[in-house]
């Protein structure tokens with residue numbers, strides 16, 4: 001199992017979790033396993049699992065631990081991750097974290113940290129094209145003309161749930177649910193904390209150094 005690398009990545013919305021995951025996957029041949037993406041794929045392909053997840057979410061429930069664990073187990077049993085994986089969106093609570101630790105040898109849990117004010121600044125600057133669905137960010141990816149999509153000319157709007165109040169609630173939920181999970185991994189000395197404030201390349205280099213990974217630029 002020499003070159004195998006198994007990581008979990010955690011971070012608040014706007015911390016660049018997706019970006020850092022794909023940079024690490026590109027550079028080190030890892031498989032990015034996003035539980036949210038697996039659920040979304042199943043919902044859009046109308047699978048049995050997708051229907052199950054949709055029913056729960058529509059009723060305002062969280063997807064149960066046994067469904068989430070089964071999805072993760074099935075995904076990992078595909079063994080298409082010769083060099084390892086980065087898992088994202090799991091575990092979400094202590095029982096899931098304990099299940100995961102019992103079943104897999106994890107090398108590290110990457111926790112991307114970002115001050116609430118910076119999360120607000122990043123998330124509240126997001127815009128979405130009503131025409132083609134492209135994402136914009138008034139800090140990092142500005143449209144050429146204000147409020148107009150560069151690609152299709154559609155109108156850019158803010159998402160309904162990107163309000164300061166809704167974001168504050170999501171942040172509170174995030175901290176309430178993830179801190180106990182981070183504690184579980186922390187007891188095994190697996191947690192590395194990285195400041196997600198600097199540029200994406202600086203954050204990437206910082207993660208790489210913490211993990212003892214060689215100096216490989218992302219593709």
Ligand SMILES: [Zn+2]
Pocket residue numbers: 129130131132133134149150151152153154
């Ligand atoms: Zn557009």
